[in-house]
Amino acid sequence: MIPADFDYVVAGSVDDAIKALADGGEEAKLLAGGHSLLPLMKMRLAAPSLLVDLRKVDGLAGVSRSNGSFSIGPMTTHATLQSSDELGVIARAASTIADQQVRNRGTIGGTLAHGDPASDLPAVLLASEGSITARAASGGERTIAADDLFEDYLTTALAPDEIIVSVDLPAHDGWGHGYEKFTRRAEDWAMVGVCALVQKAQDGSCEDVRVALTHMSATPLRATGVEEALRDGALDEETIGTAAEEAAEGTDPPADLNASEDYKKHLARVLTKRALLAAAK
Ligand SMILES: Cc1cc2nc3c(=O)[nH]c(=O)nc-3n(C[C@H](O)[C@H](O)[C@H](O)COP(=O)(O)OP(=O)(O)OC[C@H]3O[C@@H](n4cnc5c(N)ncnc54)[C@H](O)[C@@H]3O)c2cc1C
Numbered sequence: 001m002i003p004a005d006f007d008y009v010v011a012g013s014v015d016d017a018i019k020a021l022a023d024g025g026e027e028a029k030l031l032a033g034g035h036s037l038l039p040l041m042k043m044r045l046a047a048p049s050l051l052v053d054l055r056k057v058d059g060l061a062g063v064s065r066s067n068g069s070f071s072i073g074p075m076t077t078h079a080t081l082q083s084s085d086e087l088g089v090i091a092r093a094a095s096t097i098a099d100q101q102v103r104n105r106g107t108i109g110g111t112l113a114h115g116d117p118a119s120d121l122p123a124v125l126l127a128s129e130g131s132i133t134a135r136a137a138s139g140g141e142r143t144i145a146a147d148d149l150f151e152d153y154l155t156t157a158l159a160p161d162e163i164i165v166s167v168d169l170p171a172h173d174g175w176g177h178g179y180e181k182f183t184r185r186a187e188d189w190a191m192v193g194v195c196a197l198v199q200k201a202q203d204g205s206c207e208d209v210r211v212a213l214t215h216m217s218a219t220p221l222r223a224t225g226v227e228e229a230l231r232d233g234a235l236d237e238e239t240i241g242t243a244a245e246e247a248a249e250g251t252d253p254p255a256d257l258n259a260s261e262d263y264k265k266h267l268a269r270v271l272t273k274r275a276l277l278a279a280a281k
Pocket of ligand 1: 029030031032033034035036037038039074075078096097098099102105106107108109110111113114116118119120121158162163164165187188189190
């Protein structure tokens, strides 16, 4: 379908973009890779009055590291993340997103701002206990922790005039990682996905663990029951399997044409075990 009419400006700087967004009011939207927003506009599920294109703004793409954390520009594409091995589970999860064309365009800022529960990187931000920094028309910046960012289906804590200027994730040096995703067809959205991070103690037991779930609710979720069951325990297959049985506790996966709620809960348990085994290796 053809989108409703809209105005379009190309921002030259973050300040330009913020001003255009503020002047455009609540119906103005930022455009990053366009791979979530444009399909919604074509289906007339979104009809912004103004698009503020971020693609010509310098300094919004790239990865840097300081003080044990990665700082990722919001316009960094999934393809760049995928090819950055030092990013560990971020690279692994990005490599599972759709196909190469989508990964060449889609950005980490766009995916986090969009808040789609089937997106892969929100669960990685949550498991990593990362955060975003957002700047608003007032000139102020604030940091929003992953725990507070995802509020509901396609709804985040970002205000309409805020721009994500940075995504920050602790590097988790020495931790093992896994991201497992189940799709009906190759390169599809996740029916369910699981991100696991495991820190081994010197005796090989589990010193610390983080598990987050994709598409098991209207927002990504931490699987705290699994974490509690595994922390300080052994990292053998049996113990991991027992802990993974907790994966569906407190979840509310949407039944759809692909799978029932029960089947998705089953997938969460199976994929959690696989992601933890990969992370414990
Ligand atoms: C065929 C297809 C398959 C896909 N499969 C997957 C998949 O398997 N897994 C997955 O995770 N994703 C998938 N996606 C989505 C893809 O990853 C998108 O690129 C991503 O969700 C949105 O990123 P974007 O840069 O395209 O954002 P856009 O579509 O440009 O924007 C999305 C939203 O974010 C806002 N926004 C963008 N940048 C900022 C910013 N810096 N600050 C504040 N708000 C901002 C926009 O205003 C808009 O509301 C798929 C997309 C397609 C088309």
